[in-house]
Structure formats: C-alpha cells, structure tokens
Amino acid sequence: MNFDAAQPIYRQIIDEFKKKIIRGELKKGDRIPSQREYAEMVRVNPNTVQRAYREMEVMQMVETVRGQGTFVVVDQAGLASIKEDMAKSILTYFVTEMNSLGYSDQDLAKALEQYLRSKEAVDQ
Amino acid sequence: MAVKSITMFAALYKKQMRETLPEIVVVASVTVLIGLFVYFKLGSLLSAVAVAMVMVLGLASFLPLISSLRLGQEWNNNTIYLMMSLPVGGGMILGSRLTALLTQYILGTLIVGIVGMLLAFGMFPDDFGYYLKLSLPYWDEAFLLYLLTVMILAYFISISFFSQIIGKLVSRFSGLVTLVTFIGTLWLSGEAMSLLWGQVSIGPPDISTQLLAVSVGQITLVAAVIMTLAVLIYDRRVEL
Amino acid sequence: MIEFKQVKKYFGTVRALDNFQAELPSGRVIGLFGPNGAGKSTALKMIAGLNRPNRGQVLVDGLDPRKTRDRVAYLPEIDHLYPWMTVGKAANFIGTFYSDWDQEKYLGLLSYLCLDENMKIGKISKGQRAKVKLLLTLSRRSSYLLLDEPLSGIDLLTREEIINSVIRDYREGEQTIIISTHEIGEIEGLVDEVIFIQEGKIVLTGNAEDLREERNMSLVEIMKEAMRSGR
Numbered sequence: 001m002n003f004d005a006a007q008p009i010y011r012q013i014i015d016e017f018k019k020k021i022i023r024g025e026l027k028k029g030d031r032i033p034s035q036r037e038y039a040e041m042v043r044v045n046p047n048t049v050q051r052a053y054r055e056m057e058v059m060q061m062v063e064t065v066r067g068q069g070t071f072v073v074v075d076q077a078g079l080a081s082i083k084e085d086m087a088k089s090i091l092t093y094f095v096t097e098m099n100s101l102g103y104s105d106q107d108l109a110k111a112l113e114q115y116l117r118s119k120e121a122v123d124q
Numbered sequence: 125m126a127v128k129s130i131t132m133f134a135a136l137y138k139k140q141m142r143e144t145l146p147e148i149v150v151v152a153s154v155t156v157l158i159g160l161f162v163y164f165k166l167g168s169l170l171s172a173v174a175v176a177m178v179m180v181l182g183l184a185s186f187l188p189l190i191s192s193l194r195l196g197q198e199w200n201n202n203t204i205y206l207m208m209s210l211p212v213g214g215g216m217i218l219g220s221r222l223t224a225l226l227t228q229y230i231l232g233t234l235i236v237g238i239v240g241m242l243l244a245f246g247m248f249p250d251d252f253g254y255y256l257k258l259s260l261p262y263w264d265e266a267f268l269l270y271l272l273t274v275m276i277l278a279y280f281i282s283i284s285f286f287s288q289i290i291g292k293l294v295s296r297f298s299g300l301v302t303l304v305t306f307i308g309t310l311w312l313s314g315e316a317m318s319l320l321w322g323q324v325s326i327g328p329p330d331i332s333t334q335l336l337a338v339s340v341g342q343i344t345l346v347a348a349v350i351m352t353l354a355v356l357i358y359d360r361r362v363e364l
Numbered sequence: 365m366i367e368f369k370q371v372k373k374y375f376g377t378v379r380a381l382d383n384f385q386a387e388l389p390s391g392r393v394i395g396l397f398g399p400n401g402a403g404k405s406t407a408l409k410m411i412a413g414l415n416r417p418n419r420g421q422v423l424v425d426g427l428d429p430r431k432t433r434d435r436v437a438y439l440p441e442i443d444h445l446y447p448w449m450t451v452g453k454a455a456n457f458i459g460t461f462y463s464d465w466d467q468e469k470y471l472g473l474l475s476y477l478c479l480d481e482n483m484k485i486g487k488i489s490k491g492q493r494a495k496v497k498l499l500l501t502l503s504r505r506s507s508y509l510l511l512d513e514p515l516s517g518i519d520l521l522t523r524e525e526i527i528n529s530v531i532r533d534y535r536e537g538e539q540t541i542i543i544s545t546h547e548i549g550e551i552e553g554l555v556d557e558v559i560f561i562q563e564g565k566i567v568l569t570g571n572a573e574d575l576r577e578e579r580n581m582s583l584v585e586i587m588k589e590a591m592r593s594g595r
Contacts (some may be wrong), residue, residue, distance in 0.1 A: 005552045005582030009572045040531055043524075044553040045393050048573060126434070127463050134459040139446075205444035208414050210461050211434035295376065359430075363415035 009044055013052035017087070018060065021074055022083050030072045032062060132212055133220055140224030143194060145188045151232040155180045159239040163246055173247070177240045184232030188225040188277060192284040195221060196302070199292055205364060214358030218285055218351065222278060229277050233270075268336035275340055283309045286354040294363055313346050320345075336362040365390050366411055366508070366540070371420035380406040381417070382564035388557075390507075391537040393436070395555035395572070396544040397587055403564040404544035405441060408510045411542070413437040424508065434462060439497055441513040446472035447486025451479055451496055455503065462504050469533075470503035476532075477525060491522040498526055502533045509533075509541045515550055518542055523557050527554060558583060560590045567591065 003012050020026045032038070035053055039046040053070060056062045060078070064070045074082065098108040158176050166172045198204040207217055245252045259266075283306055291302030320342050326334045348349075366388040375380040378560060379590075380403045386392055388402055396404045409415045410422045411427035413436075424432040445454050459465040475482065477495045498514065511530070515523050531554065534541060543551060558575065560568040568590040 003553060005549070005584065006576060006580055008577045011574055013575075038526065042553075043527055043531060045556050046531065046534055047392065047556045048553070051573070080458055127461060132461055136456055139457060143448075201447075202440075202442045202444050203446055205414070205438075205440045205442065206446075209412050209433060209436075209438045209440075209444075210458075212461065324411075364409055 003042075003044070009048050010052040010055065013038075013042070013044070013049065014056055014059075014061075015076070017052075017056060018082050018086055021072060022086065023077060026072050027073055028075055031069045032072060034069060127211075129216070132210075133216055136212070136216060136220035137224055140221050141227065144188075144191050144224055144228045147191050148228055148231055151180070151184045151187060152235050154183060155236050155239050159243055162242055170247075173243060177236065177243070180233060180239075181233065181236050184236050185229060185273065185277065187232065188229045188285060189280055191228060192221070192225055192281045193288070194289065195285055196288040208364060210363070214355040218355055218358065221285070222281055222351070225281050226274060229274065233273075251343060265332055265336060268333065269270060269342060272336055272343070273338050275343045279313070279343050280349070282347045282350040282354060283313070286350050286357075289354055289357050289362060293357070309350065313350065317346055365425065366542075366586050367421075367423045368410075369421040369423070371410070371417040371422060373403075373410070373417050374416070379564050381410075384420070384561075384564060384566065386559060386566060386569065388540065388542065388559075392557045393541045393543070393555050394557045394559065395548065395551060395583070396542055396559050396561065397546070397548050397583070398561040399546055399591070402561045404546075404561060405512050406564075407423065407561070408438070408512050408542065408544055409440075411508070412436055412510055414438075423517060432508075434465070434508060435506055437501045437504050437506045438510045439501040439512060439514060441516065443493055443497070445485050445493075445497065445500070447484075449485050450481060451483045451499070452481030454485060454496070455481070455500060458500050459503070462506075464505045466503060466505050467515060469505070470499070473499050473502055473529060473533075479531065490517065491519050494518050494522060495525065498529060502529060505535075505539075507539060509539060511541065511543045513545055514543065515545060515547060527551065530554065536588070548587055549582075552583055555583075560587050562591055567593075 003009050017026065017032070026032065033041060035046060035049045039049045042049075053062065053064070057064065061072065061074055061082070062070050063073045095105075095108065098111070099105075103111060153291050156188050158180055166176075175363055198207055244255075248255075287302045287305035290305040291298040294301050324338050324342075326338065366386075368381075368384045368386045368388075371381050371384040372379070373384075382403075384403070384407065384412065398404055398408060406415065411424060411429055412416065413431075413433050422429055424436065429436070449457065455470055459470070461466070477499055479492065479495055479499060483492070483496075488496070494514070494517075494575060498511075501509065501511070514526055514530075518526065527550070530541065530543075543555065545551060552572075556572050558568075558572050559566055568586070572583060576582070579586060581589070
C-alpha cells in the first residue's frame with residue numbers, strides 16, 4: 001500500500017479498511033491483522049497504526065478482543081453508512097475542487113453528465 | 125542487573141590481546157629463528173650468542189611501546205566511536221590496554237628467556253646445572269630487576285597514552301602535539317623522580333635490593349600519576 | 365525523556381548547536397531532520413555522551429549522558445566496528461557490555477538481515493556493513509535508540525530491509541527511537557514526531573500526522589518551507 005505523504009497516514013489506513021469493508025473483502029467477524037503485523041506489512045510507525053485502530057474502534061468499525069485479535073464488527077446498516085460517508089467526502093472534495101476552478105453547481109453537474117456519457121462510449 | 129566490571133575488563137583485555145597477537149608472534153618467531161641460527165652456525169662463539177639474545181630481548185621490550193600507539197589508531201579507524209559509546213570509563217579502557225601490553229612484554233621476555241636457557245643448556249650441557257646453582261642466591265634481585273623493567277615499560281606506556289590523548293584534543297597538528305607532550309612529560313617526570321630520589325636514604329647490608337625496591341616503588345608511583353591524568357583527560361575532555 | 369536545555373556547541377568557530385532547546389518525549393519515533401551540517405550528528409553524539417555542550421545541559425532521564433550509556437544504543441554514521449572482527453565476534457564483544465543484550469533477538473535479526481556470523485567486517489560490502497551496524501545496535505533492548513543517517517549511501521533494497529528491521533524492533537511505548545537523516549522521504553511513514561533543524565537551531569517541531577493534517581503537505585515539503593522561512 002502506498003500512502004500519500006501529504007495526508008495523515010492514520011486516515012489513509014482507516015480509509016483503506018473502509019474500502020475493504022465496502023467492497024466486501026472484509027466482513028463482520030473477520031479478523032484483521034494485529035497492529036504490529038499491519039505496521040510491518042505497510043512499513044509504517046506502529047504508533048500511527050495504533051492511532052488508526054483506536055479511531056476505528058471509536059467509530060465502531062472494529063473491536064479488539066484481548067488475546068484474540070481485532071475483528072470487524074460492521075453490520076449491513078453500518079456498511080451502508082460507511083459507504084455513504086465515504087461517497088459524501090469524495091463528493092465534497094470533487095465539488096470544492098470544481099468550484100475552485102470556477103464551475104458553478106449547474107456547470108459541474110453538466111460536466112459530470114458529459115464525462116460519464118463519454119466514458120460509457122469508451123467502455124463500449 | 126548491571127554487567128560486572130571484571131567481565132567488561134576481561135572483554136576489553138581479550139580484544140587488546142587479539143590486536144597485539146601479531147607482535148607476540150613476531151617476537152616468538154624472531155627469537156626462535158635467531159636461536160636456531162646461533163646454535164647451528166655460531167655455536168662456539170659465546171659473545172655472539174649473548175649479543176643475539178640481548179638484541180631479541182631489546183625487540184621484546186621495545187615492541188609493546190610501538191603497540192601502545194594503537195590507542196591513537198582508534199581515532200583514525202573511527203573505532204573510538206565504539207569505545208566511547210561503551211558503558212565503561214577511561215580507567216577500564218586504558219587499564220585493559222596497559223595490562224595487555226605488559227602481558228605482551230612478559231610473554232616476549234619469557235620466550236626469549238626460555239630460548240636463552242635452552243641455548244645455554246645446548247651449548248654447555250655439562251656446566252649448566254652448576255651455573256644454575258651458582259645463580260640461586262641472586263634470584264631475589266633478578267626478580268626485582270625484572271619487576272623494575274616491567275614498571276619502566278608501564279611508565280613509558282603511560283606517557284605514550286597520555287601524550288596520544290593530549291594529541292587528540294587538538295584538531296590540527298595532532299602528531300606534533302603528541303610528540304611534544306611525550307618529550308615534555310618524559311622530562312618533567314624525570315625531574316620529579318630525581319626530586320624523589322633526594323628523599324630516600326639507603327644503607328647496608330643489602331644495598332642492591334633496597335636500591336631496586338625503591339626504584340620499583342618510585343617508578344610505579346610516577347607511572348600511576350601519569351596514567352591517572354590520562355584517564356581523567358580521557359573521561360572529561362575527549363570529544364568526538 | 366531526553367532534554368536539551370539551551371545547549372550551545374562550538375567546534376572551533378563553527379556553531380554546531382545554537383541555543384538548542386528540546387524535550388524529546390519517550391516512547392516515540394522521532395525524526396531529526398535537516399540539511400548536512402545542520403547539527404543533527406552533534407545532537408545525537410551529545411545524547412550518546414560522546415561530546416559535551418559548551419553551554420547548557422543535556423539530560424537523559426534526568427542524568428548526565430555519560431552515566432546513561434548503558435541504556436542508549438547508538439549507531440554512528442561512520443563505520444565504527446573493528447574490521448578484523450567477524451560479525452559473531454563483534455556481537456560477542458559488544459554484547460558483553462550490556463545487560464539488555466538479547467541473544468534471541470540477535471539471532472532472529474541475523475537471519476532476517478541475511479547475515480552470517482563468520483563474515484569478516486572488513487571484507488563485506490558497504491550495504492552489508494550497514495546491516496551489521498544495525499544488527500549490533502538493535503540486538504539490545506535499549507530504552508533509547510539513536511540512528512545517525514542509517515540510510516545514507518545504502519542501496520534501495522538494503523534501505524527497505526533497514527526500515528523494516530526498525531519497525532519490527534520498535535516496542536511501542538517503551539522505546540524511544542531518534543533517527544537523523546537528510547533524506548526524509550525515505551522515512552515519512554516511520555516517524556511520529558519531527559524536529560527540523562537548520563544551522564544548529566530548531567526551525568519547526570511537532571507531531572508528523574498533525575503537521576500533515578494542518579498543512580496538507582508531506583514532511584519533505586514542510587521541511588522545505590520551514591527551511592526557507594527559517595533563513
């Protein structure tokens with residue numbers, strides 16, 4: 001996993017897990033790597049991983065059972081809300097960036113539609 | 125639980141002995157070669173044998189002083205970084221080096237002594253026992269004389285350590301500073317010793333033993349003072 | 365905890381540290397960043413007790429660094445090992461001096477780093493020598509680990525091995541690791557506190573993640589900016 005060095009790494013770790021849960025690669029009850037294993041895997045400071053895991057616990061994405069490991073606890077409802085959250089933050093980013101380029105809300109809606117049509121054409 | 129000082133000293137001593145091994149091998153092989161040469165080629169010339177043995181004895185005594193220059197080498201090889209980061213003070217570092225150099229001297233002279241004895245025995249098998257018996261009453265003095273040579277070497281090594289450490293306090297002309305310090309310390313300590321001599325009085329009957337004993341005591345004292353100074357400066361002033 | 369109290373250090377007329385004031389929190393991985401000659405090595409040597417301030421004071425756990433050498437593991441930038449020793453001999457020698465030497469850890473790291481006890485230190489490649497230095501430093505369970513430019517002049521693969529070893533070794537909360545380097549990009553993800561120094565002065569210090577969050581910049585960019593404004 002490659003991190004964007006200009007963004008907090010613990011956030012990117014959380015996002016990575018969120019994506020995995022949304023894509024169904026991780027399901028409720030699945031065990032995720034221990035903090036130490038994960039730190040070694042992605043070559044990141046264990047304190048940063050600890051921070052990410054702690055936040056995920058607070059967000060009730062995962063739960064750590066003493067002596068057994070950390071498990072995903074997100075159910076169907078939770079999954080939907082995570083998905084919604086992520087989509088919202090991506091949209092927010094998109095809209096702010098487009099606005100900063102001078103696109104009004106209508107313009108950007110049009111631009112998006114156009115883009116999707118052309119993409120569809122290319123895909124076919 | 126802290127590591128025992130004696131364990132650390134032993135490790136340092138072992139390291140020093142390993143570094144000084146080449147010199148011991150040199151002394152041993154030169155002595156044996158010269159012994160063989162003398163025995164087979166000059167067997168009848170007693171004076172030649174004596175000269176040859178004095179020469180190798182000189183080598184055995186002088187080499188430890190050369191080996192003492194390895195202290196300064198630690199700076200050139202950057203190994204001083206390792207030495208100084210170890211949890212030991214200058215007393216351990218310099219003490220183990222001194223002990224190893226004295227061991228080198230004792231081993232060297234022991235080898236020369238044994239080869240000399242063997243030569244003497246090989247050349248005069250009949251008279252050897254007689255002369256040995258004749259020398260018995262003088263063994264006390266011989267031992268003191270030997271101890272004196274050990275302490276003289278310790279004295280020179282102390283000056284060598286002291287001046288090398290002083291040399292490392294300056295960033296330029298380190299070699300020159302070392303040399304000047306060496307000569308200066310030699311001169312100053314010589315003056316101190318002649319002052320000390322004025323304080324002692326010796327009388328009969330065993331003048332030679334007393335003379336030797338006083339000399340040993342005096343040179344040990346001077347060497348100890350110089351060594352203490354070297355340790356203090358190593359601990360307080362040396363920086364990397 | 366390591367404290368620098370108004371430390372000044374001169375080498376001749378060169379100012380290596382100039383009113384250097386810092387508290388290095390325990391249990392963190394701290395990056396000491398700055399260009400060559402900024403005073404990084406001098407600061408690390410001071411913690412290791414290899415040199416002393418001209419003014420001010422450095423304290424390790426409240427003590428003079430010369431008294432805390434047994435709790436500090438120091439990896440200098442230069443080759444400080446005896447070239448005639450084998451890896452095994454050097455480990456044996458160094459291990460004798462520390463009660464926190466961990467033989468099991470040593471053996472584990474030895475095989476992890478693909479090193480052999482019989483390798484002679486004077487005869488191996490530069491990269492291997494760097495790994496041996498790291499091996500001997502990490503084989504202790506020391507409270508403080510000081511790494512001075514552990515990656516400089518090392519090939520890419522070996523760099524990864526070195527970074528991995530440090531992460532594997534790090535014991536959260538117990539151990540403080542201080543890494544000095546001018547190649548920040550390599551260890552972006554490794555540090556959690558950073559100290560940027562320039563000409564012996566601290567120009568910026570803080571938590572790496574917080575800095576990224578505040579500025580939306582990488583540590584490399586943050587350092588460039590700090591250096592510019594520090595001038």
